[in-house]
Amino acid sequence: MQQKSDAVTPLPLKQMFPLALVLLNESLCSSILLPYVGYLVSFFEKCPPEEAGYMSGVVLGSFMLGQFTSGKMWGWMSDYYGRKPTLALGLIIGGLMVLCFGFSGNIWVCIIFRFFHGLSNGNLLVAKTVLADILDRTNEAQGFAMVSFTYGFGILIGPAMGGLLYDPANSNMFRWAGFRKDGVFARYPGLMPAVACFFYAIFALVICLVFLAETNPHARPLPGWILALLPSSLRLRATHEVVPNNENIEAVVVEPEPDYFFNGLPDESDILGENHGTATWEKSQQLSFRKDGTNEEAKQHKEAAPNGTNGRVDSHLEVDREASAPALRGAGDEISVATSQEKEPFGYRDSFVNPNTRCVLVTYMLICCGDVAFSEIFSLWAIAGTSHGGLGYQASAVGTLLLTNSFPCLLSNVTLHLACRVITNKLVLWRISVMIISVVVGLMPFVTYAVGGAQIPLLLMCTFARQWFSSWAFGLITIFTARVAPPLHTGTMYGIAQSCGSIVRCVIPFAITPLFAWSISGHKPIPFNSVLTFLISSVMFISACVGSLGLKVEDENELQNEQQLETNYVVVMDCEFDDEDARGGIFTGIKG
Template identity: 25%
Template sequence: MAKEYKEALLEKHYHEGCPGCKVEKMKEVRRGYPYLELSFIWIVILSTSLPISSLYPFLYYMIEDFGVAKTEKDIGYYAGFIACAFMFGRALTSIFWGIMSDRYGIKPIILLGTVTIAVFNALFGMSTNIWMAIATRFMLGSFNCLLGTIKAYATEIFREEYQATAMSAVSTAWGIGLIIGPALGGFLAQPADKYPSVFSKESIFGRFRYALPCFTISAFALVVTALCCFIPETLHNHKLDNTSDDDSIEVLEAASLESIEKTGNNKKGSLLKNWPLMSSILVYCVLCLHDTAYSEIFALWANSPSKYGGLGYSTNHVGTILTVSGLGLFAFQVILYPSAERLLGAVLLTRLAGALMIPVQLSYPFIALLSGVSRSILLSFASILVNVFSVSAITGMVILQNRAVV
């Protein structure tokens, strides 16, 4: 009753010309599945996740071309610097971009992020030495302001009943991007060697052997930039009313009553003392560390020669396995995850997914002992399971974080 009364009163206080109020009005009258909003979430997350993982299949060969590694065993050492440069830049600036989105709005931050992806990812594809590769990846990570921003945008643009769907879409698109990216890198790297009838050795893609996958992703980012010009802004550009009329007092009382009914108290504690939130953040960090490490190590392991314990796969072979894995992940997240989350709950589903990842990954050394088609099939199946469990656990943590601060 208090909620209905509060909503009825708040409806009178919308401000004309305020983009945030316009979005709130739209959410009130909107009925039906939010396909358009989900589509924007998908393409933005894809644009930010593709450059993160696209280098994995060809990073081994790129470092080899730079000539900095004295032996094949040293390639993994230098690969770590290029791979971590992105995340290091992102870690330094994530909070800053969150502050900027709160101050100036989410839409300009999204547009800035997609534009910088197009620029710095293209420059990375044209790297001629390891220092240029590290610098461009660092800048790409420093301006990668999209993941946290789009999560906040998803909570603001969707009605409450679609919050779980929105968070699932974010995690699913992220996981799919981390699979499609390596597929693009695997199939499009070294095009003059793989497709000599299409790309000559004298062309730009013959001289810059890893530019084609990076240019493809940059072109996609530019398309996303153009489409995101039409997304609504959610920032409220008006100041909080300080009037003391009866309606304002009643609104505050109704809001306070609803808060007490939900939480059982009327005290707002520090976020650092919000144990459900902090614990979910800690688990989320561990899961993301695992997911990133797995994505990088798997590609290096698959590309490495058999004499060093690797599989000796080509970039095309790695790309094929990761593409199959992505299709399996997409099918699970779209068809099965919502039902599994409703049946088991986010906490139990995350626990099961995290526990089941362990035996699957322990099977990899035994799969490597096989050969031929049987090894490829089992490796693809194991890769599907690992990615399904990983993304399911991360999605569960995102849902729990969102619920902990409501």
């Protein structure tokens, strides 16, 4: 049999470019108000910024509550109607909701529109699903690194934009623009960041409609009433034209008849659990092999092949995974492809019954707990006065500080695939990253005790290290989620994961921000002062590392044979023999 090449599959950059814009939009919209939410609450509630933490958690948590409510729905829509129309719908509604948030006149209207914005924020999981459709084992580390890089970059520049664009009527930066003190931007201080997000969402929508191709071959046509609402120029863009390349041809798994199968092809144990590399879900998929002629003729063909040539094959067609596979036809021979497994429902209960998917979800929830706890308290800690254990920074300074983290974010994602080559067990690499994050987060509040000019370098070192390994951790957990997903339910699995992550991102702000406000009030001893919430975040990361001990995403056989087996592809091959009479037709098998 022809040996698998060690070459890495090139990244489908044409598809990944619009996905990068979508991911950037989602992270911008979700993080842009982090540096000024305290000032916005203070503006509406007429209270000092130090007391804004109590309502800030409600504003931020309402967004995650919306994501939790709709996460599985967006995943189901991408599996049912396709990835492209689901992305387009999310961009349109999300852009409108963030604009309405900018025009909010009181804190409760802010909370309502923030909730609806979270309700429409499903594009992150859909974009991950598209990547799972178009990547394989050889390039998944590079491809999914784009998720953590683009989303992480948006998490960085979002707060920077928010801090710089907030309240332009009273900002020295926009003094040249001549904004009136009683104008619209003075009445709605959060409007300019919202307008920036809205126009970017429209830009990302246009790029997706023009350049992004549908990657779900099972997508149903959109309902007629939705198509009727679209302009005629966009109706064609909304139809499902599956990418016409190898990445989107429907996948099959083969269970051949023994008389037609030559020596050296993999057995059933090599076939089970192929989808996304997971060994958890066994797919009872079969292919019925039909060839003109009798079994006896096939045996004669096999016997006529000289020694050393009966394993010689030429690959003609690579096909992707997750499909029900219609018939494929070759010259003079007919191969009828079918799957014995229909698409079965998959929901929250199913994901928590299976031990592997349950472990991924619990682990993901724990790192989300630690991440959102740190994200919520960092900005509040940065603007808190030095007498309360904070840094005493202005909103613009906080935005600049967060913007500097774009450099480690870029470098960490560029080097993720290199780290995966050094540490081939990605789960071990993930655990190392999470433990480093826990140490850095636990030490960060102590930089306020630094004397002289050491505070800023120490702060940058801590934020850089956290950002670096956080990018690795979230990039790898995205790969794990795809690997444990059951066949034909990758989008739904990502939706469930987002809902699980969103519920903790919803609950944690309600608890962590009031706790931080309490910790900096008065003069409390360590660890009950400003250090308390950072230590809680650190413990959450440690818990995630411990919780991952039951996770299985790569077995020992895969680790030993990662360079010899291509487990994501099924290949249609043409057998060639020296004996002209023994030249077989076409058969299907696993590329090895």
